[in-house]
Amino acid sequence: MSTHVEVVPAAFDPPTCLQQFVERIGDEGAVVSFTGRARGHAKDGAGIEALVLESYRGVTLSSMQQIVADTHAKFPISASHVIHRAGRISPEESIVFVATASRHRRAAFEAADYLMDRLKTEAVFWKREEHANGSTWIEPTDADQSDAARWLGKESEAICPE
Template identity: 65%
Template sequence: MAVELHEREFDPAALLAQFSSELDDEGAVVSFTGRARSRAKDGGDVEALILEKYRGVTLASMRAIAEDAHTYFPISRSHVVHRAGRILPGEPIVFVATASAHRRAAFEAADYMMDRLKTEAVFWKREEREVGSSWIEPTDQDHLDNARWDRRAGEELCRESMKV
């Protein structure tokens, strides 16, 4: 399990290649890359996304999410990279990779981590626009997506993920 917080742009393809090269006999590798959008939810142009963090707290929150994924899903490895600082449209914000013997666990673990990163990782997010900036929060849909992973049902999630 690897968790990183970067202040500069990263290369998701290079991260995936490195992750894949370190695997043993896993039959499934899943990766997700999130990129900064150029349009806000209201349709306005976004010049940059600013992600502020308190490094120790932010990393601890990211690590807890990854640890939970390893507890709930039969994955052998994971790698999470998140950007902080000023991010331009099109630049990667987050990279998540998971590996498992079977595809379902790898897919669900990556999905689970993304839902929790979106709503629970400790970041303060602000959109910069031509005429000012505004703080942004996770949406109602983000919270609904995260709620489906009721952590009290962790054992059930794990059992379901082991089905091929």
């Protein structure tokens, strides 16, 4: 199992992360990556000046490492790479980068999906949107919770070579 999990305080470059990941996965046949970016508008259409992600000491990283360990236990992937931004993030900057590698594609797709669903609801961050009139704390949405709940009790189906 090869993992890399990191919380970074400054902007990062997803293509560079992907290149670093690919360089350490050997001849695996499938690589899936996902990049989450900061939006410039809230759900009600109001402009967002910045997204602020507060982390806490080593607890945030530990929560991410646990999610990654669970992902490797659940899906037949050989490697993963998770970079998460903390601090003040401007619109269009990257918040999170996730990559997974496996022998066949289905496992890599599902593992990346699972990783993101868990990160979106369980990673130890407190998030607020800064806008012209102040700031608003953000909690996981119903959609985030139901996305994460999809995996409860679901066995990996990523064993078929595709």
